[in-house]
Amino acid sequence: MLPSQDDHADHMTEEQLVPLLPVQVYARPHVLQQIRGPLSPQIIELRGDQLIIGRNPDVDIRIPSAALSRHHLRLDKYQGGYRAVDLDSSNGFFLNEIRVSSAALRDGDTIQLGNAVFVYHEGK
Amino acid sequence: MGFYVRFWGTRGSIPTPGRTTHRYGGNTSCVEIRFDDALFILDGGTGLRELGVDLMRRPQHPVVAHMLFSHMHWDHIQGFPFFTPAYVPQNTFTIYGATSGDRRFHQLLSGQMRSEYFPVDFSALHSHIVPSDLGELSARTLDGVLVRCFVQRHPGGSFAYSLEKNGHRVVYATDNEIDLTLPDPSVVQRDLLAPRAIPSEFIEFCRGADLLICDGQYTEAEYPSKVGWGHPRATTVVDAAVQAAVKQLAIFHHDPMQSDDDIEQKIGDCRSRARRLGSDCLIFAAREGVELRLDTPLTP
Numbered sequence: 001m002l003p004s005q006d007d008h009a010d011h012m013t014e015e016q017l018v019p020l021l022p023v024q025v026y027a028r029p030h031v032l033q034q035i036r037g038p039l040s041p042q043i044i045e046l047r048g049d050q051l052i053i054g055r056n057p058d059v060d061i062r063i064p065s066a067a068l069s070r071h072h073l074r075l076d077k078y079q080g081g082y083r084a085v086d087l088d089s090s091n092g093f094f095l096n097e098i099r100v101s102s103a104a105l106r107d108g109d110t111i112q113l114g115n116a117v118f119v120y121h122e123g124k
Numbered sequence: 125m126g127f128y129v130r131f132w133g134t135r136g137s138i139p140t141p142g143r144t145t146h147r148y149g150g151n152t153s154c155v156e157i158r159f160d161d162a163l164f165i166l167d168g169g170t171g172l173r174e175l176g177v178d179l180m181r182r183p184q185h186p187v188v189a190h191m192l193f194s195h196m197h198w199d200h201i202q203g204f205p206f207f208t209p210a211y212v213p214q215n216t217f218t219i220y221g222a223t224s225g226d227r228r229f230h231q232l233l234s235g236q237m238r239s240e241y242f243p244v245d246f247s248a249l250h251s252h253i254v255p256s257d258l259g260e261l262s263a264r265t266l267d268g269v270l271v272r273c274f275v276q277r278h279p280g281g282s283f284a285y286s287l288e289k290n291g292h293r294v295v296y297a298t299d300n301e302i303d304l305t306l307p308d309p310s311v312v313q314r315d316l317l318a319p320r321a322i323p324s325e326f327i328e329f330c331r332g333a334d335l336l337i338c339d340g341q342y343t344e345a346e347y348p349s350k351v352g353w354g355h356p357r358a359t360t361v362v363d364a365a366v367q368a369a370v371k372q373l374a375i376f377h378h379d380p381m382q383s384d385d386d387i388e389q390k391i392g393d394c395r396s397r398a399r400r401l402g403s404d405c406l407i408f409a410a411r412e413g414v415e416l417r418l419d420t421p422l423t424p
């Protein structure tokens with residue numbers, strides 16, 4: 001079927017000037033939702049280019065558990081999201097139950113570090 | 125230092141960018157394997173471009189690598205003209221993908237850069253590109269890593285590779301229609317759940333590997349209309365992994381029609397099959413951007 005030509009023919013449609021208002025875009029941050037282990041449940045918003053998770057007081061995301069290494073996992077800003085890198089931890093980094101050394105995180109990923117379990121949610 | 129495997133492209137046949145393939149990735153075959161300082165690149169599908177970008181950013185220069193190609197289908201060579209480190213004069217790449225005396229492989233790899241196809245000629249690759257071969261397919265040691273190869277069932281042929289050092293081993297076996305090599309293919313028609321005997325040569329080639337990266341393109345439902353296209357049922361690969369007692373199986377070369385959800389369904393079916401066969405082999409879908417370290421314990 002051919003597109004209707006009605007709109008072009010209709011000179012009755014009133015022209016409107018629509019002002020372009022400055023639009024504020026609210027970015028939703030990437031988050032880690034901790035679902036198991038000390039301090040859970042909690043929601044951790046991820047901000048910054050590099051974050052360390054571990055049990056040491058000097059880290060960005062501290063989980064007080066002997067099952068975590070002092071500096072266990074590093075999150076690096078990567079292609080608009082985060083890449084998680086195991087810092088040679090004793091108990092490892094498990095991504096969806098498989099031991100990995102690093103991974104670009106995706107929405108819904110489960111991350112296990114010792115007895116702490118997180119779900120990664122991609123922001124916008 | 126250590127033994128690392130990283131997936132740069134895990135898709136079969138053609139790149140599949142887009143929202144429905146965001147999780148597992150849309151780039152075609154490319155896997156990086158590092159044993160301490162030795163770097164191996166398995167296949168040069170479109171994932172090779174991003175590996176190249178990453179290698180340029182790493183502190184180790186010049187880049188020296190062995191490039192092992194399974195075969196010369198597009199989805200395994202197409203990233204090569206976009207592999208930036210190949211344009212840097214100090215770098216060295218030794219290329220393997222054919223038996224001795226077989227010139228076709230190097231002709232095809234460079235032929236895709238002829239002016240009809242690509243604006244930059246092969247001669248513009250200023251790195252030291254060394255065309256080598258797999259000899260008579262016997263085992264050899266490259267930078268302290270024992271490399272073996274295996275001829276697979278695929279239109280035009282393809283090679284699987286086994287890389288081993290210090291008792292750790294990875295097997296890369298893509299574009300491999302294992303289903304056509306079954307000694308008794310009728311067993312699948314009679315009973316989908318029955319164990320499938322895999323030829324012993326392939327089982328011995330994979331025996332006890334820390335990781336088997338294997339073509340598992342099709343589901344049970346997809347395979348019957350794709351017989352002879354060169355790729356197996358993922359479930360048949362599970363039987364191979366179980367019979368060879370490999371520790372981990374990465375299902376690789378995902379079909380371009382499969383969304384992330386489809387791949388997860390396929391992996392779920394593979395895991396159920398392994399459980400029914402009484403195996404504790406860890407099975408997962410090879411996923412772009414994931415790196416494994418294979419000289420560490422696999423379970424918590």
Ligand SMILES: [Zn+2]
Nearest residue numbers: 136137199299
């Ligand atoms: Zn392929």
Ligand SMILES: [Zn+2]
Nearest residue numbers: 197278299354
């Ligand atoms: Zn192929």
